[in-house]
Amino acid sequence: MRYALVAALMLSSGLAIADEGQWQPYQMPSIADKLSERGIQIPAKQLADLSQYPMNAVISLGYCTASFVSPQGLVVTNHHCAYRAIQYNSKKEHNYLANGFLASDQQQEPSAGPNERLYITEAVTNVTEKVTHDLSEEPLTRYQEIQQNSKQLIKACESDDNYRCSVRSYHNGLEYYLIKQLIIRDVRLVYAPPESAGSYGGDIDNYEFPRHSADFTFLRAYVGKDGKPAAYHEDNVPFTPKSYLRINANGVKAGDGVFAAGYPGSTSRYRLTSELKFASQWLYPTYADYYQRRIETIESMSATDADVKIKYAGGLASMANRMKKLNGLLDGFKATDIVGIKQQKEDDFLVWVNREDPEQAKVIENLEALLTEEQSAQQQNYFFTIAQSSALLDAAKKLYRLSLEKQKPDAQREQGYQQRDMKLFAGRLKRIDKSFAVAVDKMLWQQDIQAYLAQNNRVKALDSLLNQNLETELSAKLDGFYALTTLKDRKQRLKWMDAAPKQFETSSDPFIRMAVALHDTNMAHEKAMKTLQGKLSTARPAYMASIIAYNKANGWPVYPDANGTLRITYGMVDGYQSRDALYKQPFTRLEGLAAKHTGAEPFNAPQKILDAIAAKQYGEHKVSSVYADPRSWICRLFSCLDKPEEFNSVPVNFLSSVDTTGGNSGSPVFNGKGELVGLNFDSTYEAITKDWFFNPTITRAVHVDIRYILWMMDEVDRAENLLNELELVK
Template identity: 25%
Template sequence: MKKNFLIRSSAAILFSITLIISFAFVPPKPDEGMFPLSDIRKLNLNEKGLKISIDELYNPNGVSIVDALVKIGGCSGSFVSDEGLIITNHHCVFGAVQKVSTLENNYLENGFVTNSREEEIPAEGLTVRITTSYEDVSKEVLEAADKVTEISERSKAIADKIKEIVKREEEKDSTIKAEVSEMFVGEQYVLFRYKIINDIRLVYVPPRTIGEFGGESDNWIWPRHTGDFSFVRAYVAPDGSPAKYSIDNVPFKPKKFLEVNPKGIDEEDFVFILGYPGRTFKNMPARFVEYHYKYQLPYVQSFFSWLINLYTKRGENDPEFALNISSTIKSLANTEKNYRGKLQGIRNLDLINKKVQEEKHLQNFIQNDPQLKSRYGNLLNEIDELYYDAFKSGRTMFVLNFLRNFVSSYRLADLFVDYKTEMMKDEKDRKTNYKVENREKLINEIDNIYKNSKPDLEPQILKKLFSDASSFDEMKDSEPFASFRLAENKDGYIKNLLEKTIVSDKDKFLEKLFDHELTLEQVNDELIIRAKQLTELRANEQKKQQARDSRSNILLAKFNEVKRLWLNKNFIPDANSTLRLTFGYVRGYSPKDATYYSPISSLKGMIEKSFEGGDYRIYEKVKELYDKKDFGSFVHPKMKEVPVAFIYNTDTSGGNSGSPIMDAYGKLVGVNFDRCFEATINDYAWSESYSRSIGVDIRFVLWVVQKIGKADFLLKEMNVNL
């Protein structure tokens, strides 16, 4: 990978303790953080336990382990053969498997294994991206921002410049996808170039009772006994270029693939993870966390919990609906429980108050230096005011987004308003999807909205969202929520919106939509009128948000500047879906008083849980093999059992799902898939005492592949010698 820049950050203060206990070495705690590639050489990983050279791990001028990493959908993954074979999580391909499953061929329930390359199934919707290069473009971005005279326009200037850079790079090389990622708000922007592979096919997916064993009961929980892994294969055109699915495509040849260590790991072993963690907020001020705690986390958690119950009940006597909605429920449930964990973590850590106290110490540091006082004296007050303004908007954008996402009728009405508004502009100025050349795509989008609508459930969802909004101080006086709040018959109000609208008839909707003589003002349709009111509300909120973003771009840059001076160190940029490294040790923990969890679970625990039924339904072949003690070559030498999962004190987040867990020699020993419930707070703060990530042990993966899937061809392809 070509190295084009040096990210201006370094590792957190290194802290290690060497204890001599019976002449044994006890590994130190790891550094907190998800380190960008440019920081890897600063970490002294060989002193922490890495047994290979840094060049073998990351070599900007050659081939290294980093080149085996991929981003697959919203997850991570890694190449494990020279034939484009990728290992990732079962839950990362769950949606693709659900799409190709039917009640007759239920691959989600029964699993899927190929007998030949020709039988591999296209994974609809999945793409793979590989980081090929990166460079710092901060100077170019910030120069554009500094040219604007109005602060409120700063965020737009940055966004416009980023679009310009992306367009320039993609025109320069049509084979790549370009993205500019913000590393530090208002300070650092990095251009990443990605190779995109569009033809991804399912190779091996374990049965759901293995890949999702424990279901929501065990989600975010330790001990865990879930075989959360799957294999897919990446294909390209015969000339090696990215291509859509074709029978003529050939397996992709990666620069590097990971070697599997079938002997796995043991307690206190050094491990490291490479992957694409999502968004974290460790560098954000107290009021930012307070906004999440008061508004975002509780409302999203509450609404998703309500929605999960609605969908689940609807599917109880309708297997087809249950199958089709399964991926949606899984995604909602994952977020709902994650947010519950975050709320608990913020409370338990007293995180907001701790950050407030930290900022008081920072303010004292500023006040005691005349030069700092002149530049930063009022900074923290301005940051507080910025977020107090965000508190006034509260949950507004969440309600508006949920209306679009979960109520098809409203989404169509909103599209109608948007389209008619755009039609008032010249063709060249319209949104891309509303241009004449893209009409067919727009019609297909509308067809899909109608196809995926849930007319028997959406009146309840619409009523729920209107009820929520009309009870929130920040929205109750805005239309249409004000009129809904005052309506005596609220069911009748919703019924009137949904039944007396052109949206209920697709042909009539399309006819009116493309009638360019018909203006928005001429449409006498209650749902569309209400959608227009909410469009105006959204526009006002977006304008406020743009002003806040522009202001925060300056304030948070100063906040980071003065914190570096105060702490006398640099710190790691928050995760932002770019490639990161984290490292640690296989280690148990004590989540609460008088409780200790050891770090490795076994097949025995899976069998014990299976007697509870429900989410602990077990695949019968697993039980049969266990009763026979048919463990093959995959027994943990100390436990005398097949290890299933293990925990380690790395710093991971959403997006790290599917990340390879590697041992001290850079060999694959597991696949990361979750965090312990206490570690959901990782997005805001990390701690050695409670931050534990969960991965499926490679020995369980190989045991399932060989004994359950009868897929020895995969072991052979991965060069696993038993």
Template identity: 30%
Template sequence: MIRKIKLLLLLSVFAIGTAVADEGMWLPSLIHKLNINTMQQMGCELSADDIYSINHSSLKDAIVALDHGSCTAEVVSKDGLLLTNHHCGFGEIQQHSSVEHDYLEDGFWAMSREEELPNPGKTVTFLISVEDVTAKVLENVNDDMTEEERNKAVRKTLDQLTKEAKGDSHYEVYARDFFNSNQYFVFVTETFRDVRLVGAPPQALGKFGGDTDNWMWPRHTNDFSMFRIYCGPDGLPADYSKDNVPYQPKHSLPISLKGVKEGDFAMVFGYPGSTSRYKTSYGIDYTMKVTNTARVEVREKKLDIISEYMASSQKAKIQYASKHARSANYYKNAIGMNEALTKLKVIDQKKALEDEFTAWVNADQARKAKYGEALGLIENYYSDVENDKAREFMTEALLRGPEIFTFAYRVKPMVEMLKDPESNKDRIERYAEFLKIMADDFFKDYDASTDEKVSAALMKIYAQETKPALQPTCYQEIQKKYKGDYEKFAAQMFNKTVFDNKEEYLAFLDNPSPKVLEKDLAFQTAVQIYEKYNEIRNLVDARSDILEKGERLFVAGLMEMQPNKKFYPDANSTMRLTYGKVLDYDPRDGVTYKYYTTTDGYLEKEIPGDYEFNVPARMKELLLAKDFGQYADADGKLHACFITNNDITGGNSGSPVINGKGELIGVAFDGNWEAMSGDLAFEENLQRCINVDIRFVLWVIDVYAGADHLIDEMQIIR
């Protein structure tokens, strides 16, 4: 999206209908030009330099990307203490859990630094600096280039710029394109690799309401967990070591106990993952009919099978808790998105904008020459999406569905090595050791009989949704030898594999043989699946230039057509700031949702013994006693959650909600059902960010858990 490419600093807020200050995921490095005056008028008492600076500590230095952007977290003490969502730490909580120590059920609290639990592979990343390199990149492209030539020239320049920015430092440097490859920035970051679990409430608090309440308001969830960043004695990132020390951050967020009231200024800092606000009516139609349909159809079947297994024992529930949560989250999101897009008539709104664009383009010959083909290219691309549909269903049903295929495919590099075992002896041994390390985590949370059921059900769905030419070769055998019975095929596949049993798998790695792999039905099926996937992906990529060029020209034209608007870039897992207010909303006629909930609602929702709505006895006792102390609101109640009209999406989970003074007032954890169209179209009257009140978080840490030592290391503003 861009207008005359070199005028890109005119970045502006574009949305269907009116553009409002609360909409937009803004680059913090540009708010001094675009947003700070509006923010201050709304109640922000900070300067742009207080929010983003590369010369001194600022708010950005307290915000981190968890695991390179899957979630966000914030630093809340001078000893590197982190606060994020419970579901952002769910995987680690689950990994540390066992039947003997069920931290999902009971919660976990490290009462000393020595008790904090390491998490190999978990990372936190700080943003060091951002540089706009658009002018340098676009010097090397012109309108006569094909998309392939243009992309090659852009990549060459970006490779050079990122190399220069990194120098001999330990920093990571990467580039991102914005506005559909019309603008470019280089990001310098620092990643810490020793991140330890400090605390988490029981799942009955941290995930109260479960899948039923997911994406819904009102909420009563205490959705948080705590980690700590460790570094080497020199203050630099280091792998886990007992000699590491707590990291001393450049900035940590003070925490306000003053609460919020309607109309208060609020900003959210974080790493939103992906939005497509500039997608055309053609793209939205595809998302609804293909992407979301594939997600719902496949995950519904998978979740049914997993849920049945989880109900069989406590061990099963622990094993599959994280897997179920990951799959269920965007299953429900896809349902809600389609409902919201339909209800809000987003496709009709997009078509109206496209008609306006077409009229504007056709009114001037120069514009027609430059932008006239944009919408035609996009329409042409979406007129033939059979391959795209196959890719979507294969990703959901075969790559993200059964676990055995991706697990077995990891052994594929060994095939070439084993053709000359003597020459490759050292490589084979090293790779086998690497695979053994991964095996422990895989089999700890794996049930072969459940995966067999998932495999049969999802392979069948893929067959039903695609034509034979787009199916892996094993599908021909299933039709001929097994008469189309996927359950029989899956049973045979799991009977003839070493990849569903830890002992057999480790025995194979001790003495890897190509004959074993040749006869292993799961491995051969996995290879065929990935071969077909790569074939389909190549077919899709062969036409991608059509869509890329069309969308690039369309957005460039939009910005030229609306020169007085502030355009903001789509989310792409880079740090963003959004600002707005604490506000209630009217979801439907005759109904108003107020902006906060209290723990009264937590008790009102109780269903004793229920997986989603159980209230632990200790929690109930404390809440009924109403001993809320310094964490009570002025009304004497303990507030649970509140909503703002901040613009967020996936990746913002765990983001800090900050008041006008730069103090932490809550932790963002969800969006609302009525505005599930938000990734594609911002709905200014309905879109809300759901946050856990920081006072509820601190009350649980202090009173429920008795971990007042954690409170002591925070800066509390009373």
């Protein structure tokens, strides 16, 4: 039975593989025929050019994707991507998370926070030869040389302080690219629906379909009066982007070709079967237990404290999302024998390798041995790592490390501790206040220490600090840490950025003392991992070279695993067979939202949305008849022209077969002409395992329909000032 399922899935993958791929923009011309087959009319060469529309309007938040939608620097992304900006501006007196926010004019747009950035990718350059030329055979030295070569490239790239550059590994170190991005440092909040709309359905609906989420928010980019990026200042002016997206107010219908552009975080499709087994048997269950414990603690402690609830809202939402994804991965591995599928594909690959290049089989054996070593180290270090989870201890560790790194020339410092990093370093220290409460931090830390004390991989340096014979007095001991530290105060934290190592080593602050005491052990672990990475920097690229040759020989797509860099993916608007006798249609509509409403979280839709639905206000204001048209997608799909009144509604969310993952949140979804028709915000539960294996029959991404966004702006919130900025086309 297992092998029949494996064969069936591999066959379906071969037949429908066209929509698989998180492609680098430069690869677009090589798949121009596939884009054309999907009805994507915009030239592939245009998509490959980052200086042209629409790619020069697609930007990164550093953790999500966004896009420019007006000549005045207006940006649209997901509500959950802008959560920190909304949280930053929320207080007991005006809780924008609960009530939403709309600036009536640009003067009313508040800062999204000192750490918020927009990154505009302007250049992507292959620097493989410069990074890998004449590397040492000694693993640790090899690792350090790769880092040093990368830092030199970055330094040359960042001759202008307005740019942030990075060197990213593709195909597990087979290739390296230098990414050059313009940084916008003044980001402001413009318009956000209330959380009850923005994350309607909450964790229950997360990764599910049908969905009815208004997962969108508008931000704005500001610069100095000279047009150059600058920190927040009341005199700054809106940024003028090189281009902004045109919005097709008619949206899309089932069967339409679409594509999405964004910054997907990470996938593991080229990883070995042994790595999948380790993830499914240890890594994912361990992390799931960890997040579940933290979620339960935070929810319990925030239930009676509004301030705690606001401070930990962003972190809680992030952990809940990770938790749902981990459970989805584990359930997916049970429902579909992905281990068996990957093992069969790997076995076929090994047969090919032994036939084409028998020596390469030894490289794979070496890689497997290194992976076993890496996995063992992860397990041994896990509890020691989480036992240092306090936000204040983390700050103390980084501050002490900074003092030591500053003793070196800037070029030799560890990345994250160079002069180029200091603004962000200080920003993170400042931001602690917005997401920290002593009681919560202490409880979470205490639980992690107790988990450490309950297992056998103990570390002498930590045990001597905790005095393991006093486990019953752990709570009182930690109370002393928080009572005696000065790190709770923002000014004191920032002062430590200028302190010398000796000041740390003679400090009486308990968190500082702990950071100093654990430093050597942490550095020893880091050195061991760097040495291992040095070994893997030889083994993985050699393995990937064979995988790429094998895929090409079989006519399969060759694209790098996601790594947080700009990618394009394409597909079509389509539903799917989720399980026996249950086919999920590609669109949801307003009536489904109202039907889900219970009045209690997470199905507590705002009354103004319910009122507009009940009154059938489907487009009577700014752009009437755009959102709901009995001759539009629903009737074309269901041939309902004889009863248009039953279907005259507004699409809310829709499905497509584009290939996305975490980091694609907020990605613009385009029609074939390159016009904005939606925002990516999720995947279906069945598709979560696509990070390891892309199954085209069930892999679907979930998008906010642009017609719902426009309807919310027009009929619900009367955001005429913003609608006037948009370029709407039909």
